[in-house]
Amino acid sequence: MVKVSSERLPDAQVVLNIEVEGEELARARDRAFQSVSARVRVPGFRPGKAPRHIVERMIGGADALHQETVERAIPDAYRKAVAEVGIVPIDQPEIDVVSVDPLVVKATVSVQPTVTLGGYRSIRLARVPVDVPFERINATIERLRDQKTEWVPVDRPARPGDRLVGAADGYLGAAPTLYDAAGQPILSTEGRQRVLSDRNISVEIDPQRTDPVPGFHEQLVGARAGSTKRFLLSFPADWHIEEQRSKSVLFEVEVREVREPHPPALNDEFARSVGDYATLEALRTDVHERLKAQLEREAVHAHENAVVADATAQATIEIPPTLIRREVDRLIANFSRSLTSQGSSLERYLTAMHQTIDSIREEMRPNAERNLRQFLTLREIGRAEGIEVDGDEIDQEIDRIVLTLGDQADSRRARRSLNRAGDREEIHSTIWQRKVVNLLVAIADGEIPSGTTESSPIDGDAEGANLAESAGSPPPA
Structure with missing residues (x-):
């Protein structure tokens, strides 16, 4: 027999205080002796047949046998305690031996999350009407116009908006320490590391841009075809790449061509050039309809997200740390696969961003908790509503x-x-969660009368035994 008492902790954890009584301990001691005796070779005795006092002497005394007894007694005692208390663990317990005589252990274990729903049937959220701003239509047409723009070589100094074609080299080093008589830094590549060598650059000059170094585009203004520009730029002290902060780059830019943009006129001919449109007005109408459909899809998605977020905010949920760790693991695995598909890797990403796997885990923890809270809320609503x-x-x-x-x-x-x-x-699972979200949206739209639905904790639900795996799938909202 075992004596057990339990204590509920926050975050869906339970502490079991377990005492293994004499009869149970005696059986564990016998099993321990049989196991040790079968492994120990005692001269004059067949394996497993030597007297206990001889075996104990050969293995270092009764204490060694007692340790084996404890190791054998704890698993059985833990299983019986779990059954007696009626919990469903979702992870291995943390075991602390409080005393060995009598044998008392403390087991801390994560159990099924508890979810108590709020008044989700009272949710009412108005849909935001979709409006297509003229600016969005004009911006879309301008992008189409950019695709049809011709770039014509010109013999004049480059201006903002021009395209510069040529070659470029860049040399990274410390801030300059040598200056000429006029107080200008001496532009020398000595002691610098070549970090750029591109024989075929094409740069649209935009002084508002800060890549590759703040000030680069401004330096290209005024360049002419056939010239070479040499200039020194420094990275700010708060630059996002740590090893480049406060360092300088010497650029050598060979200008082969300066080209100016010749965009097509916005007329019916332009409309015909980008598609099956008779007039510019027909193009504008089609762009408007496409943007409207896109914005309507986005509005539906945003409405669903808002409804699910509202229902989740009303729920009281306790999530064990083990489920959060597993969801973080899932997010990191997905991120790693995404990087691999792009020809990179998680290791290269961490190096480039000066991060560690621990810092990434900490960044992803809020998303993991949000995913789990939404998933568990939808799961409990689906159960309460009998969705199948x-x-x-x-x-x-x-x-x-x-x-x-x-x-x-x-x-x-x-x-x-x-x-x-x-x-x-x-x-x-996908269909089931979609039906739950559709139900919530219908409630929020006022299509289903408000009311209250009784809900009970997931704790003890046999289906919930697989919750650790199920929680890896984020909700569809």
Whole structure:
């Protein structure tokens, strides 16, 4: 038998105080002796048959056997304590041995999060009307115009807005210490590291830009084709790349051409050149409709986010640290895969940004907590509302996905893949969460009457035993 008392801690953690009583401890001691005796070779005795006092003497005394006894007693005692208290752990416990005679241990364990919903059925959020500003339409047309702009070589000093074509070298070093008689820094590459060597640069001069170094674009103003400009620029003390702060770069820019922009006139001919438009007005109308559709999609997404955020803010949630750690792990893994797909790596990113994996984890923690809070809120609302997904809905979603592929061979492969158990479960989760969000949006829009729904903690729910894995999927909001 074991004696157990429990104490609920914040953040969905429970402390179990467990005392292993004599009879239980005696059984553990016997199992420990049998295990040790089978491993120890005692001359004159077959394995496992030597007397206890001889075995104890050979392994260093009764204390060594007692340690084995404790190690064997704790797992069984912990399992019995968990069953008696009626909790569902989601991680391995932290065990502290309080005393060995009698054997008393303290087990701290993370359990299922508890979620107590607020008055989510009383949420009312007005939708923000979509308006397409003229500035957005004009900016879109200007981008189309830029794509049709011709760049014509000119024989004059470069101006802001011109395009400069040529070659450039850059030499990084400390701030200059040598000056000429006029007090100007001596422009020498001696002692400097070449950090730029581009034989084919094309720069649109914009004095507002600060890359690659503040002041670079201003120095190009006035350059002429056939000339070479040499100038020294310094990085600010608060520059975002630490090893470049307060250092200077000597640039040598060879100018082959200065080109000025010749944008097309905004008329019907321009409209016909960018698409199937008879007039400029037809182009403007199409741009307006496309922007309106885009802004409406963004508005729907923003409305969903606001509704889910409101429901989440009303809920009282306790999340164990172990789930937050796992969600941070998931976010970092996704970030690492994204960097790899771009030809980089997490290690190179950390080096370039002067960060550590610990600092990245700390940065991602708020997002991890937000994801979990939203996921758990949606999960509990779905349970409270009895939302379900049947097999036909999953099949219809698979059909929809397959139809987007077009190619028959790809479609067959995709259908086989999507019908695997793991993929069907993921599709089930996606549909289920979508239905919960749709319900919340309908409530917020006033389509479903307000009311209260009883909710209970997730604690003790058998389905919740897999919550640690489920929590890795962020909500669709």
